[in-house]
Amino acid sequence: MRARDLAVEYESVRVDDGALEAARLMAEHQLPGLLVLDRDGEPKAILPASQVIKALVPAYVIEDPALAAVIDEKHADRLCDALRGRRVGDLLSDKAARPPIAAPDDTALEVAALMAQARSPLVAVADRDKAGLNLLGVITASQLLHRLLGHAEPHE
Amino acid sequence: MSDWHSWAAIAVFVVAYAAIISERVHRTAAALAGAAVMLTIGATDDTSAFFDERSGIDWNVVFLLLGMMAIVGVLRQTGLFEYLAIWAVKRARGKPFRVMTMLIVITAFASALLDNVTTVLLVAPVTLLVCERLALPAAPFLIAEVLASNIGGTATLVGDPPNIIIASRGGLTFNDFLVHLAPIAVVLTAVLVVLCRMMFRKALVYDEDRAGEVMALEEREAIRDHRLLYQGLAVLALVVFGFVAHPVLHYAPSVVALLGAGLLIAISKVETGEALKEVEWPTLAFFAGLFIMVGSLIETGVIGEISRALADATGGSELGAVMLLLFGSAVLSGVVDNIPYVATMAPITADLAHGFGGDGVHVLWWALALGADLGGNATAIGASANVVVLGIAERNRQPISFWQFTRYGLVVTAVTVALSAGYLWLRYFALS
Numbered sequence: 001m002r003a004r005d006l007a008v009e010y011e012s013v014r015v016d017d018g019a020l021e022a023a024r025l026m027a028e029h030q031l032p033g034l035l036v037l038d039r040d041g042e043p044k045a046i047l048p049a050s051q052v053i054k055a056l057v058p059a060y061v062i063e064d065p066a067l068a069a070v071i072d073e074k075h076a077d078r079l080c081d082a083l084r085g086r087r088v089g090d091l092l093s094d095k096a097a098r099p100p101i102a103a104p105d106d107t108a109l110e111v112a113a114l115m116a117q118a119r120s121p122l123v124a125v126a127d128r129d130k131a132g133l134n135l136l137g138v139i140t141a142s143q144l145l146h147r148l149l150g151h152a153e154p155h156e
Numbered sequence: 157m158s159d160w161h162s163w164a165a166i167a168v169f170v171v172a173y174a175a176i177i178s179e180r181v182h183r184t185a186a187a188l189a190g191a192a193v194m195l196t197i198g199a200t201d202d203t204s205a206f207f208d209e210r211s212g213i214d215w216n217v218v219f220l221l222l223g224m225m226a227i228v229g230v231l232r233q234t235g236l237f238e239y240l241a242i243w244a245v246k247r248a249r250g251k252p253f254r255v256m257t258m259l260i261v262i263t264a265f266a267s268a269l270l271d272n273v274t275t276v277l278l279v280a281p282v283t284l285l286v287c288e289r290l291a292l293p294a295a296p297f298l299i300a301e302v303l304a305s306n307i308g309g310t311a312t313l314v315g316d317p318p319n320i321i322i323a324s325r326g327g328l329t330f331n332d333f334l335v336h337l338a339p340i341a342v343v344l345t346a347v348l349v350v351l352c353r354m355m356f357r358k359a360l361v362y363d364e365d366r367a368g369e370v371m372a373l374e375e376r377e378a379i380r381d382h383r384l385l386y387q388g389l390a391v392l393a394l395v396v397f398g399f400v401a402h403p404v405l406h407y408a409p410s411v412v413a414l415l416g417a418g419l420l421i422a423i424s425k426v427e428t429g430e431a432l433k434e435v436e437w438p439t440l441a442f443f444a445g446l447f448i449m450v451g452s453l454i455e456t457g458v459i460g461e462i463s464r465a466l467a468d469a470t471g472g473s474e475l476g477a478v479m480l481l482l483f484g485s486a487v488l489s490g491v492v493d494n495i496p497y498v499a500t501m502a503p504i505t506a507d508l509a510h511g512f513g514g515d516g517v518h519v520l521w522w523a524l525a526l527g528a529d530l531g532g533n534a535t536a537i538g539a540s541a542n543v544v545v546l547g548i549a550e551r552n553r554q555p556i557s558f559w560q561f562t563r564y565g566l567v568v569t570a571v572t573v574a575l576s577a578g579y580l581w582l583r584y585f586a587l588s
Binding site: 060061062063064066069 | 235238242277278280281282284285288369372373374375377378380548551552553
């Protein structure tokens with residue numbers, strides 16, 4: 001089984017898209033993260049759901065976690081307001097690396113190694129030619145596990 | 157001071173000091189490297205560096221800092237400061253000037269007992285939360301708190317690291333600081349409140365609806381561990397008692413702080429490793445390196461020469477020396493870290509005090525403490541607390557620029573140092 005066979009169509013957003021819409025997309029489809037494309041449509045980064053959650057938490061609560069307890073429920077329910085007016089690019093960490101990209105011919109083990117190395121829930125599969133990267137799809141961690149478990153012997 | 161050791165020691169000191177100021181090299185690395193070169197060239201030796209009370213590492217300073225860091229590290233986990241700050245803001249009913257006054261008073265008081273950086277690390281996040289609720293810009297409040305922490309830290313022996321060095325080198329007790337510096341620190345805090353009212357008047361706009369948002373905060377939830385809170389407060393009270401009861405108990409402040417830290421770890425569930433993790437080991441190593449560097453200047457006679465030159469410059473006038481030390485320290489502490497500055501000036505001050513015939517509690521020590529502590533307010537980089545708060549403000553997308561801070565800091569420094577000059581003159585010259 002090669003990367004091209006494992007790759008599926010996957011939700012992606014552009015760096016200039018709204019952060020709130022990206023969060024909605026993740027929530028509606030229960031996605032572990034989104035593939036972020038740059039202005040040329042090439043993979044720029046993976047936006048993990050945990051990064052979106054982090055953006056919801058006020059920075060002063062990150063500085064002093066004790067403050068999380070003093071915020072009343074009414075305000076805690078309005079945390080998503082923090083995403084209003086922000087772009088997907090604003091949510092990406094300054095240190096966000098380019099997403100792990102597998103070649104179409106990579107084996108499942110190569111994809112797994114790439115995913116483990118980058119600690120990413122997603123791996124993009126793309127063809128590289130003179131014009132640049134041609135995105136074929138995305139492999140998710142759960143999908144890869146499913147594929148690998150399919151070959152494992154039952155425990156008993 | 158003609159031998160090559162003296163000139164080599166001066167060169168090493170200047171290079172290491174420049175490296176510390178430039179912040180291109182970690183200050184601990186610069187101080188330790190300077191100390192290493194001093195030992196290598198023979199400007200000092202192991203006996204002096206490790207065992208000489210006059211020119212070696214001041215273990216009283218190092219262990220007092222270690223003990224207090226461990227105690228504060230445990231206290232931080234209790235949520236006490238967050239509780240106090242929100243409680244006070246709610247008592248102020250969300251009225252901006254009252255809120256600012258409460259936060260200034262809490263910060264100044266806490267800074268007198270804890271180090272300034274810890275205090276602002278605890279107060280700044282609560283302030284950002286409160287300002288968000290009140291829809292007020294956080295910068296005026298954060299700036300006021302930094303200024304309050306540097307003023308409040310002046311009040312006691314443990315309030316600011318320069319005071320710890322001054323106490324140890326000058327043989328001054330906790331009570332000496334309470335008697336000589338705490339009164340002026342209280343006055344200066346009150347003056348700061350008035351100055352803040354004038355400087356930030358436009359930003360302090362009251363909105364009744366917004367004030368209601370503050371009243372919804374649940375401060376009691378901040379206390380995470382009631383048992384630990386009572387244990388921490390009991391130990392802190394004992395430690396303060398130990399400092400104050402020095403004339404009777406005769407325990408050095410460092411011993412009191414270490415006993416307090418040990419007691420707190422013994423009676424609480426906090427693991428020893430966990431409490432020691434809160435100790436800023438690089439800062440302690442920085443102090444050790446600094447003491448060896450300054451000790452080398454003492455051993456080679458450089459400090460003695462500088463003291464004589466300064467004494468000559470003041471023409472034997474005690475008042476002149478006091479004012480020179482106060483204003484000179486304020487100016488220099490505004491641009492360089494006041495810890496290395498005071499570590500360098502302490503032996504010079506001791507020489508000058510000796511020259512004026514006062515080996516005990518001498519007004520020159522108070523001039524040095526007031527100048528160095530208050531001077532830290534002058535610019536955005538004058539003290540560690542300033543730098544820490546500017547970092548927090550930036551991470552919370554409420555950046556405070558260097559000049560935004562400095563234009564208020566300069567005003568407050570000028571007023572507080574001028575008032576301190578009046579205080580020193582009145583108390584130690586006009587009325588004595």
